[in-house]
Amino acid sequence: xxxxxxxxxxxxxxxxxxxxxxxxxxxxxxxxxxxxxxxxxxxxxxxxxxxxxxxxxxxxxxxxxxxxxxxxxxxxxxxxxxxxxxxxxxxxxxxxxxxxxxxxxxxxxxxxxxxxxxxxxxxxxxxxxxxxxxxxxxxxxxxxxxxxxxxxxxxxxxxxxxxxxxxxxxxxxxxxxxxxxxxxxxxxxxxxxxxxxxxxxxxxxxxxxxxxxxxxxxxxxxxxxxxxxxxxxxxxxxxxxxxxxxxxxxxxxxxxxxxxxxxxxxxxxxxxxxxxxxxx
Amino acid sequence: xxxxxxxxxxxxxxxxxxxxxxxxxxxxxxxxxxxxxxxxxxxxxxxxxxxxxxxxxxxxxxxxxxxxxxxxxxxxxxxxxxxxxxxxxxxxxxxxxxxxxxxxxxxxxxxxxxxxxxxxxxxxxxxxxxxxxxxxxxxxxxxxxxxxxxxxxxxxxxxxxxxxxxxxxxxxxxxxxxxxxxxxxxxxxxxxxxxxxxxxxxxxxxxxxxxxxxxxxxxxxxxxxxxxxxxxxxxxxxxxxxxxxxxxxxxxxxxxxxxxxxxx
Numbered sequence: 001x002x003x004x005x006x007x008x009x010x011x012x013x014x015x016x017x018x019x020x021x022x023x024x025x026x027x028x029x030x031x032x033x034x035x036x037x038x039x040x041x042x043x044x045x046x047x048x049x050x051x052x053x054x055x056x057x058x059x060x061x062x063x064x065x066x067x068x069x070x071x072x073x074x075x076x077x078x079x080x081x082x083x084x085x086x087x088x089x090x091x092x093x094x095x096x097x098x099x100x101x102x103x104x105x106x107x108x109x110x111x112x113x114x115x116x117x118x119x120x121x122x123x124x125x126x127x128x129x130x131x132x133x134x135x136x137x138x139x140x141x142x143x144x145x146x147x148x149x150x151x152x153x154x155x156x157x158x159x160x161x162x163x164x165x166x167x168x169x170x171x172x173x174x175x176x177x178x179x180x181x182x183x184x185x186x187x188x189x190x191x192x193x194x195x196x197x198x199x200x201x202x203x204x205x206x207x208x209x210x211x212x213x214x215x216x217x218x219x220x221x222x223x224x225x226x227x228x229x230x231x232x233x234x235x236x237x238x239x240x241x242x243x244x245x246x247x248x249x250x251x252x253x254x255x256x257x258x259x260x261x262x263x264x265x266x267x268x269x270x271x272x273x274x275x276x277x278x279x280x
Numbered sequence: 281x282x283x284x285x286x287x288x289x290x291x292x293x294x295x296x297x298x299x300x301x302x303x304x305x306x307x308x309x310x311x312x313x314x315x316x317x318x319x320x321x322x323x324x325x326x327x328x329x330x331x332x333x334x335x336x337x338x339x340x341x342x343x344x345x346x347x348x349x350x351x352x353x354x355x356x357x358x359x360x361x362x363x364x365x366x367x368x369x370x371x372x373x374x375x376x377x378x379x380x381x382x383x384x385x386x387x388x389x390x391x392x393x394x395x396x397x398x399x400x401x402x403x404x405x406x407x408x409x410x411x412x413x414x415x416x417x418x419x420x421x422x423x424x425x426x427x428x429x430x431x432x433x434x435x436x437x438x439x440x441x442x443x444x445x446x447x448x449x450x451x452x453x454x455x456x457x458x459x460x461x462x463x464x465x466x467x468x469x470x471x472x473x474x475x476x477x478x479x480x481x482x483x484x485x486x487x488x489x490x491x492x493x494x495x496x497x498x499x500x501x502x503x504x505x506x507x508x509x510x511x512x513x514x515x516x517x518x519x520x521x522x523x524x525x526x527x528x529x530x531x532x533x534x535x536x537x538x539x540x541x542x543x544x
Binding site: 001002004005006008009010012013015016017018019020021023028075078079081082086088089091092093094095096097098099100101102103104106107108109110111115116117119120121123124130131152206209210212213214215216219220230233234237248249252253255256259260263 | 285286289290293294296297298299300301303304306307315316317318360361363364366367368379382383385386388389390392393394395396397398400401416417419420421423424427477480481483484488498501502505510513514517520521524525527528532
């Protein structure tokens with residue numbers, strides 16, 4: 001009964017990766033290329049554009065995950081008291097979960113573009129005198145627009161993962177901590193944090209993996225150079241020069257590799273830390 | 281002190297969530313809105329008329345195409361996902377961990393990598409640029425999702441009812457139709473909605489495999505953003521968000537909103 005599902009996933013996903021790997025290794029028998037070579041990978045890894053893209057991507061994924069994680073933790077600690085009573089807040093808070101990233105990226109353009117709503121407001125308030133003096137917030141060097149989109153989208157996701165744990169087991173423990181005269185920092189550090197850490201970590205990983213490999217948001221809100229890795233990979237893949245295509249696929253596989261490695265490493269670290277008795 | 285924190289947090293949450301949609305609304309109902317005015321100079325339905333009024337328009341075609349792709353993907357995901365979820369949720373057997381790894385990978389690895397790898401193969405099989413090809417590439421990550429949802433549903437499912445029905449002489453098909461499906465129905469709807477939403481939001485995998493011949497709503501939206509027609513892009517964005525709201529309303533109504541966590 002599991003077989004059809006596994007067969008479809010293995011054929012499409014496994015097939016996609018294996019065929020991608022074959023192409024990026026220069027193995028395309030259909031066009032008479034049947035020798036294996038790692039040149040495409042070395043070309044990609046040695047390309048200065050690739051290094052810049054990789055660094056930018058790590059910066060965007062890392063920053064959006066970290067910012068979302070901090071705000072989400074605070075949010076969860078507040079909402080655990082609020083949302084149960086206030087159904088409206090609880091409902092509104094979940095809206096970003098299902099909204100496609102693309103819609104929010106479009107809304108961010110409308111708000112933060114030099115002729116966007118925020119810029120119009122700044123003119124009304126007399127902060128700036130023309131759109132030219134409005135700071136670049138989309139297609140900018142720091143990726144402000146991308147970061148904002150991701151943080152907006154991911155906060156509810158991380159918060160709800162934490163909230164579920166807090167509601168299940170966190171609250172009674174906090175009362176115990178209070179009776180033992182733990183101050184609020186101690187209660188957070190030694191009770192709340194260890195309680196939420198596994199789900200917080202898991203949620204952050206998913207967010208990191210997503211933001212590392214997603215295309216739409218940086219394509220719309222990113223700058224032309226350096227590009228985020230998924231955009232760079234697709235640009236190579238869709239290049240008129242067909243020789244760049246295997247390099248695009250190779251870059252795509254590097255993305256897949258980083259995502260899988262991030263998950264494997266964090267799993268291993270968490271388990272090793274647990275074995276050594278570290279309270280996480 | 282707690283309650284004032286709560287009020288501020290609630291107000292902040294509502295403002296932050298609603299704000300982007302206010303911008304989209306304003307733009308979609310503006311006929312003329314030059315910089316630096318804070319309000320449109322002329323309100324109107326030009327954008328909405330352009331989206332729904334123009335018969336046979338590209339946008340309407342894309343909307344229908346998107347609905348078809350996402351619906352077919354969701355239906356196939358559910359049909360294959362329910363039996364798989366049932367086995368994984370009800371029975372213990374060796375290799376279950378491996379199966380969960382195999383199923384979680386397509387959810388985590390970006391669709392970009394898979395779509396690029398599959399493209400050449402799909403071209404050779406005549407699937408590139410076809411409806412079926414796009415559905416297949418969407419299935420790669422929609423199907424695992426629906427399996428995971430149904431896995432969770434069947435972990436809390438009591439198969440004793442089926443034994444009772446069988447002892448009363450019910451046939452297998454009757455058991456499925458009268459017991460299993462009704463009891464797991466909310467879960468099935470959620471699995472379908474998730475798959476629908478995942479497929480509905482896809483851009484790059486559709487672009488690569490569809491090759492411009494399968495034009496879905498996100499593909500039109502990117503083109504509109506490039507052309508700079510903000511009111512129409514805003515209206516299309518708002519249409520694009522409708523299924524997301526339905527999914528949320530449904531899950532809030534039937535599941536307390538819990539299992540919606542995890543849609544990307």
